[in-house]
Each structure stands twice: as C-alpha cells, then as structure tokens.
Amino acid sequence: MNEDPVTSEKKRKKPKIALVIGSGGIKPMAAIPLFEFLEAEKIDIDYLIGCSGGAVVAAMRGAGYNSDEMLELISRHLKKTLFNKMDYRTLLGIARMPFGKFDKTSGILKSDNLMEVYRTIYKGMRLEQMSPKMVVQVTDVDTGDGVALESGDAATAVYASAAQFPFLAPLEINGRLYVDGGFSASLPVLEAVKRNADVIIAFSMDQQLNRNFSGFIEYYCHFINRTFTTTEKRQLSLAIDMHHHEIILINVKFNELINMWDISKLPLIIESGRIALNKKKQEILDAIAAFGN
16 A cells, blocks of 8 residues: 555655764763653654763663663662772782783773673663664774674673773673773764764763862863863764754763762753753754755
8 A cells, every 4th residue: 555645755854863972971861851852852763872971871761761760770870889999900010010910901990890780770681672773882992993883782882882991991892892982982973974864963071170180080080071072073073064964962061070970960960961951952853843844
C-alpha cells in the first residue's frame, strides 16, 4: 500500500538530530534539563554522542534511565573513595625506584572499583543495544587519534572514554589501548557531522577558575580545561564549515572547581545547565522547524 502523501512529507521534513555531550567530569549532569526539555517537546534524538564525563551521562540516558534515576545512581555510586586508592607500584615506577613499574598500561590510581560502578550502572548492556544510537569518543594511546566506539560493552567503553591518563590506566579494546576522549575531541561534534545529522545540539562545559591556584589539582584542572577548550573551538569551527544545516552550542559555565566526586554540587550543576538551556530553547525549536523549508 502506498504511504499517505502527508505522512510521507512529514517524514521527509523530520531532521536527523544528534546530541553531543562534551567532557567535564560530573559537570555533564547539567544536560539533564536538556533531556527533560526534549522529552517535553516530543523531540526524538537519533544519535547520542558522548566524551569522557559526557559519555557517562549520555550512556545512562541511552540505557533508559530517567532524570531522577540518573541523579540517584550518581549520588549513590560516585564517591571520593573511588579516586583515592593509589597504585604504589606505579608511583615507584614514576620515581624509578626498585619494585616500581610504569608504562602505557599503568595508572596512578587503582580503577577496579570505578569499573565495577560502571558495570553496575550499565547492567551488562552493549552500546549497540542503547537507544538512541550511542557513540563514545576515546583516544588511542599509541597514535593520539580520536576513535568513535559504536559497539561493545558499554561499561568498558565509558571507562575508556573517561580514563584521564596518567591518573587512570588505559583500557584495551579490540587490541588497542584507549584513554580519555577529551585528549582528541572533548566535544566530538565532527562525529555528528560524519553521520549526516541535520540538527546538532552540542552541549559543552566551561570551568572558569581564578588564577590564584591553591594546589596541584586545581592547576591541573585549569590546564586540562584550557587545553580541551582550545581543541573544542578548532573542531567546532571545522564542523560548522562542513555542516549543511544547524549546530546549536549550549555552553554551561562554572565559576568554581567541581571535582568528579562533588555530588553535593549536583543542584548547582543542574541549575547551571537549566540557565544555559533557557537561552537556547527557541533556537533549538526554530532549527528543527526550519528543516526542509
């Protein structure tokens, strides 16, 4: 039976939509108001593309969790104790001390408990089972190339995407060692362009710290954030040049240091995401409505 012409025209005008969530530790939880907005407006996403902390959040959504469940899971499982168990053999290896060992498979922190948390959250799901279609950005340790994972164990892929080397050890997937996707593309908009998405919603985190750094962690976070931001701007400019329709950038700004384990700051994170989203809601709706006109 031939399809109704009106239905056919509506399908033709429906844009392919990709949501890209960038790196930022726990800060990508700021995307929760965006998920709620898209659901309220009955806007279906075709691709969820995540990097590092953004991969953690995107994969939770892809696994079917709603906003309250995502907040509950992060609050229950994300503890500072996940990040304070040192691998002393690695530290001895860095110092070139006897019995020490450090190579590209090593990490300063032990990651077994963190991996167990990811396994608990994603319940053995594979990326190809998730909906919308899931893409996870990682970085090849040996080549520095960015790689987009679309299949395989979700917990493994998410761990690799968020493995901030040298603190967390790289993970081997299909014979290649992968670390934090932020080293190659902290906001992997180009992956949405490659998949011919019509409307791309790019959700990024910008942490602005004062220059009176109080210690190593604050200085390191500032350096990584500035480095990732520079890479992000270059790739976003290239994506805009290559893209055929609309890219909407939602940039969430934070004026204080938020560590991966700072679950007490989740209300601040969510509110910051809501403020940034409110400035872009109409732009999103207009981009979708304009498609095909």
